[in-house]
Amino acid sequence: MEVIWTGKAINELVRRTGYRVGTASSIRDLSKHLEHESSRELVRQVAAEVETMCSGFSKDEFYPGSTEVLESLIGKGKRMLGFNGSNGLTR
Numbered sequence: 001m002e003v004i005w006t007g008k009a010i011n012e013l014v015r016r017t018g019y020r021v022g023t024a025s026s027i028r029d030l031s032k033h034l035e036h037e038s039s040r041e042l043v044r045q046v047a048a049e050v051e052t053m054c055s056g057f058s059k060d061e062f063y064p065g066s067t068e069v070l071e072s073l074i075g076k077g078k079r080m081l082g083f084n085g086s087n088g089l090t091r
Contacts (some may be wrong), residue, residue, distance in 0.1 A: 006030065006039040010046055014065035021059055024051035 009030055017023065024047040031043040057063075064070075 002034060002036045002039045003042055006034060006042050010043070014050075015068075016065075018062045018065045019050065019054050019057075020062035021054055021057050023054055023065075024048070 010027055013026055013030070014023065017026065027043060027047040027050060031040045034040050034043070
């Protein structure tokens with residue numbers, strides 16, 4: 001059960017803060033309170049992948065960790081253009 005909670009915690013962290021220089025470190029911080037090796041291993045693997053992905057970022061640069069903002073903008077654009085309930089814009 002802890003490994004599931006850990007995965008959800010990582011997902012929520014990235015969703016809230018996006019990908020930036022310190023994201024891998026924030027993910028590693030999650031392992032401080034973990035009891036099971038499988039959960040700590042998940043944190044290590046994800047943090048290593050995220051660190052590689054963010055290694056070329058400048059200090060102030062970040063990328064969203066969720067598509068929610070994009071989806072919201074597409075929906076708003078549809079409403080503004082009068083595509084009420086139609087998928088014509090994104091098709």
